[in-house]
Amino acid sequence: RDLMNSVKERAEHLMLVDLGRNDIGRVAKPGSVNVKNFMHVQRFSHVMHLVSFVEGRLDRKLSPWDALASCFPAGTLSGAPKIRAMEIIAGLEPVRRNAYGGAVVYYDFAGQLDSCITIRSLYVQGKHGYAQAGAGIVADSRPEMEYLEVLHKLKAVRRAVAMANEASNPDVAPRSSK
8 A cells, every 4th residue: 555655656657657658669660669567566575566568579570679679777776867777886885796687588490489687686796695686766765764674685696695504504503694
């Protein structure tokens, strides 16, 4: 209910839906872009989000790879306007995103493509693991609330690491994964 009543959350979501419609509209048959289940609350393991489904029928002259390229990077991780937002992000973020914000893609011999954004993931390099998260910043954002959102998003990754550690080291007392 708080999400649905939040002017800030609704404005942020509307911006992302508009960006999604634009991204899909570049590769879709004219008139085929639709928004379904506009702005409903969906509960995940550690967070709740406003969710809408943007869909369109792919232009016959284009491939699933064209569709993926049109929507990449996802507006939920770049913001809008997309190109300028990415330039600002590149100048502000102290470390590269690496796999975070990328995609895991399945492509079969029949030409079917399915993908997901690489978020709430752990990137392991050597003996170190890295998890990244972000929050949507708009004019009405409150820094302390955005920070809490980031912590909530990372909670599932931290819990998974704690569970794996407990399973592989049963004699070691578990550490908090708050």
